[in-house]
Amino acid sequence: MTTDDLLTVSQFSVSYDVTPPVEAVRDVSITVRRGEILGLAGESGCGKTTLAYGIQRLLKPPAVITSGSAVFHDESGDDIDINTMDDAQMRAFRWEKASMVFQGAMNALNPIITIGAQLQDVFSTHRPAMTRRDRKLESGRLLDLVGVGSARLRSYPHELSGGMRQRVMIAMALALKPQLMIMDEPTTALDVLVQREIIEQISDLRAEFGFSVIFITHDLPLLLEISDRIAVMREGRIVEIDTARNLYQNPQNDYTRRLLASFPSLTGERGGFVRRPGPSTLATDAGGMF
Amino acid sequence: MRFFLRRTAFYAFTAWAAIxxxxxxxRMMKGDPVSAYLQKNQGRISPEAIDSLRTLFGLDSTKSLFEQYIDYWQLLFSGDLGRSFSKGLAPVTDVIASAIPWTVGLVGIATVISFVVGTSIGAYIGWRRGSKADGIVPVATFFSTVPYFWMGLIAIAIFSTTLGWFPASHAYDKGTQPSFTLEFAGQVIQHGFLPxxxxxxxxxxxxxxxxxxxxITVLDEDYVTVAQAKGLKPSRVLVNYAARNASLPQLSSFAMSLGFIVGGTLVMELVFSYPGAGKLLLDATTAKDYPLMQGLFLVITLTVLVANILADVAYAILDPRTRQMEA
Incomplete structure (x- = not known):
C-alpha cells in the first residue's frame, strides 16, 4: 500500500503572519496515491490554494509554514522531503516532479513573451542538454497534444482565447512528464462548454500518462464526477475525505452535507439557501427596495 | 500597416502645428527684432542700415502674413533659420549647431546612465522587497528633491574648490581649440564629470x-508565480518575467526625458557655465534675440516629437499587445 502513495502530507500548517495572524491551513494530513485524481473542495478562503502552494513551497511572505512535512515518494523509490531541500534542489524538483496549472487562465502566461518561448523555458532549465531545435520540436508536439497546434508557438498570449491559454498551461504542465499535477481551479474563468472540453482533456491525458492530480475547486459536482477521492476543506482543516461515491451517497460531516445540498438539483424540491449564520442584511435591503 | 500610417499622420500633423x-x-509679441536691435545700439546705426536689416530679417512690410508664412517654410526647408543678432548676426543654425552637441552629449549620456542604473536598482529593490535594500529608496528620493542648483553648487564647493579634482565650469580648458585628440577628450570628460x-x-x-x-505590482502577477513554479532560476524570473514587464512604463518616461534633454537643463548649464542649448536659450531670452529663440524652440519641439516616435517604436517592439492594432 505504501508504495502506491505518491505524496504524504502530515500535520501541515500554514499561517499568514499578519495582525491578527491567520491560520490558513491547520494540521492537514493527506495522502495522494499514484495515478489518482484527488479532489480538494471547499469554499473560497478555506485554504485550498494555500495548501497547494505550500506543498510546492511557493508561498510568499507573510505566509509561513509553521509545522508539518510533505514527503514526495519518487518513482525511483527515493523519498523527498520537500521542507528540507535547499533552493536549488527545490527548483530542480518543481515542474520535474510536480507541475501546476493555475487559477487565472488569463494571467498565468507572460503577456510579452511568445508561448513558444515560455514552453521552451521549461526545457532549457530542466533539460540543459537539449538542443534549440529539439526544444522547439518538443514544445510544438506538446501544443499539438492539447489541441492548440504547433502553429501557435509564435503567438502571444493575448492572441489566444481563454480556453486555448488554459490548454497551453496544461501543455506546459505536461512538458517534463511529472508524477503529480496540481490544478488550482483550472476551469474557473471559462464557460461551461470549454470547461467540459478541458476536463475531458485532463482525464484523457491522465489515462495516457498516468500522473496523479490534485484538483482544487469549489465546484463539488464537478469533483464528484471526475475524482477518485475527495477531501472537503473548511477553515483550514480537512473535515472529510472519502471516495467520490461514498462522499456523495453517505456524507459523514455536516458541512459536507450542506455543501452538497447547496448546489441546485435539476429535479426535486427547491432547497434552502446555505449561508454562514450572522445578521443578514440582504433580506432587509431587498425588503426596503419594494 | 494602418497603425503605422495613422501614427505617421499624427506626428506630421503635430510637427506642422508646432512649426x-x-x-x-x-509675430504676436510686442516689437520686432530690428526695433529691439536698434534699441540695443541706440544712435549707432544709420537709416540705410536699418532698411537693410529689415530686409535681412524679412520684415519688409509689403508682404502679407500668408506670404511670410510660405517664405518661412521655404527657408525652413533650406535650413535657414535667420540670423541671431545677439551673436553678431551669425546664422541661427550655426549658433545652435555649436551648442547642441555639448548638451546632447553630456545630458544624453547622463540621462541614459541614470535610467539604466536607476531601473536596475529599482528592479533589484522591488525583487527583494522588505530587505535592507529598501533603505536606498529614501536616500535616492532625498537627492532628487534637493534643488538642483544647490546640489550643483555644493558639488563645486567640495570637488572643485576644496579638493580640486574637477574644474568648476566650462566644457573644456580655456584657450584650447576643440579637436579630436585624446588630450581634448580627456578635458571634456574632466569638465563634464561633475555636471x-x-x-x-x-x-x-x-x-x-x-x-x-x-x-511590486508585477511580482504579484500569476505569470511570475508560474515562472517560479516552473523551477526557473531567480535571475531568469527577475529579468525575463518580472523586470521586462515592469520596465514598460519606465520606457515611455525615458523617451519623454530624452525629449527634454535639449530644453530641460538650463539650471545645470547655468551652474556649471556649460556652453549648451539651455544656456543659449537663456542668453537669447535676455537679449530678446527672437530668431535664436525661435530656432531653439523649433529644435526643442522637434526633439520632443522624435523622442515620442522613439517611445512608440520601442513600445511596439517590446509589448506585442500594442502591435495588435496593426492587424
Whole structure:
C-alpha cells in the first residue's frame, strides 16, 4: 500500500503572519496515491490554494509554514522531503516532479513573451542538454497534444482565447512528464462548454500518462464526477475525505452535507439557501427596495 | 500597416502645428527684432542700415502674413533659420549647431546612465522587497528633491574648490581649440564629470522609485508565480518575467526625458557655465534675440516629437499587445 502513495502530507500548517495572524491551513494530513485524481473542495478562503502552494513551497511572505512535512515518494523509490531541500534542489524538483496549472487562465502566461518561448523555458532549465531545435520540436508536439497546434508557438498570449491559454498551461504542465499535477481551479474563468472540453482533456491525458492530480475547486459536482477521492476543506482543516461515491451517497460531516445540498438539483424540491449564520442584511435591503 | 500610417499622420500633423505656432508666436509679441536691435545700439546705426536689416530679417512690410508664412517654410526647408543678432548676426543654425552637441552629449549620456542604473536598482529593490535594500529608496528620493542648483553648487564647493579634482565650469580648458585628440577628450570628460554626476544623482530617485513600484505590482502577477513554479532560476524570473514587464512604463518616461534633454537643463548649464542649448536659450531670452529663440524652440519641439516616435517604436517592439492594432 505504501508504495502506491505518491505524496504524504502530515500535520501541515500554514499561517499568514499578519495582525491578527491567520491560520490558513491547520494540521492537514493527506495522502495522494499514484495515478489518482484527488479532489480538494471547499469554499473560497478555506485554504485550498494555500495548501497547494505550500506543498510546492511557493508561498510568499507573510505566509509561513509553521509545522508539518510533505514527503514526495519518487518513482525511483527515493523519498523527498520537500521542507528540507535547499533552493536549488527545490527548483530542480518543481515542474520535474510536480507541475501546476493555475487559477487565472488569463494571467498565468507572460503577456510579452511568445508561448513558444515560455514552453521552451521549461526545457532549457530542466533539460540543459537539449538542443534549440529539439526544444522547439518538443514544445510544438506538446501544443499539438492539447489541441492548440504547433502553429501557435509564435503567438502571444493575448492572441489566444481563454480556453486555448488554459490548454497551453496544461501543455506546459505536461512538458517534463511529472508524477503529480496540481490544478488550482483550472476551469474557473471559462464557460461551461470549454470547461467540459478541458476536463475531458485532463482525464484523457491522465489515462495516457498516468500522473496523479490534485484538483482544487469549489465546484463539488464537478469533483464528484471526475475524482477518485475527495477531501472537503473548511477553515483550514480537512473535515472529510472519502471516495467520490461514498462522499456523495453517505456524507459523514455536516458541512459536507450542506455543501452538497447547496448546489441546485435539476429535479426535486427547491432547497434552502446555505449561508454562514450572522445578521443578514440582504433580506432587509431587498425588503426596503419594494 | 494602418497603425503605422495613422501614427505617421499624427506626428506630421503635430510637427506642422508646432512649426506654425513657432511662426506666429514671435509675430504676436510686442516689437520686432530690428526695433529691439536698434534699441540695443541706440544712435549707432544709420537709416540705410536699418532698411537693410529689415530686409535681412524679412520684415519688409509689403508682404502679407500668408506670404511670410510660405517664405518661412521655404527657408525652413533650406535650413535657414535667420540670423541671431545677439551673436553678431551669425546664422541661427550655426549658433545652435555649436551648442547642441555639448548638451546632447553630456545630458544624453547622463540621462541614459541614470535610467539604466536607476531601473536596475529599482528592479533589484522591488525583487527583494522588505530587505535592507529598501533603505536606498529614501536616500535616492532625498537627492532628487534637493534643488538642483544647490546640489550643483555644493558639488563645486567640495570637488572643485576644496579638493580640486574637477574644474568648476566650462566644457573644456580655456584657450584650447576643440579637436579630436585624446588630450581634448580627456578635458571634456574632466569638465563634464561633475555636471553629469549631479544630473544622475538628481534624477536617479525617480527611476528607482518608479521601477520598484512597478516591480511590486508585477511580482504579484500569476505569470511570475508560474515562472517560479516552473523551477526557473531567480535571475531568469527577475529579468525575463518580472523586470521586462515592469520596465514598460519606465520606457515611455525615458523617451519623454530624452525629449527634454535639449530644453530641460538650463539650471545645470547655468551652474556649471556649460556652453549648451539651455544656456543659449537663456542668453537669447535676455537679449530678446527672437530668431535664436525661435530656432531653439523649433529644435526643442522637434526633439520632443522624435523622442515620442522613439517611445512608440520601442513600445511596439517590446509589448506585442500594442502591435495588435496593426492587424
Amino acid at each position: 506654425t505656432i513657432n511662426f506666429f508666436l514671435p 553629469a554626476l549631479t544630473l544622475v544623482i538628481g534624477s536617479l530617485g525617480g527611476w528607482i522609485l518608479g521601477m520598484r513600484n512597478m516591480m
